[in-house]
Amino acid sequence: MRFIKALFLLISSSLGFAQITIPEVLNKLNKKTVPYITVSELKENQNVILLDAREFKEYHVSHLQNAVPVGFNTFDIKKTETALPDKNAIIVVYCSIGVRSEKIGEKLLKSGYKKVYNLYGGIFEWKNNDGKTINSNNVLTDSVHTYNKTWSVYLKKGIKVY
DSSP: OHHHHHHHHHHHHHTTSOOOOHHHHHHHHOOOOSOEEOHHHHHHOOOSEEEEOSOHHHHHHOBOTTOEEOOSTTOOHHHHHHHOOOTTSEEEEEOSSSSHHHHHHHHHHHTTOSEEEEETTHHHHHHHTTOOEEOTTSOEEOEEEOSSTTGGGGOOSSEEEO
């Protein structure tokens, strides 16, 4: 039921009825099962492993530097455990605004990782706060894949790619 209400809010906001914010969407869709880390906190602490929980076509358009693409629909916990054997490593998972990354973060916590965080507002909030992003060629870019046109309203800075 919570998902249906949030979906209604998203659709109505895209039709111009109401403009909801990233915090409102996260309050509606997330369960807060994975602690958040803010953009400013992440900028202060670069000693983390970044996991990009968006699909690979989104990652190729732009991502945070040194982020490892793990996908969402294709996420494989076994591959992740092989690549990241240290269950005490500080891991920050992000997606567009922080919904898909919470679900990946839950899987990581369930698998025994101890220090998993969800980037509050995701790559959109990162970009909205003047964070740098690179493309798959490791070149700085202002382009951000916004998942779809509905979600693109939350990206205030940068070039929207669908």
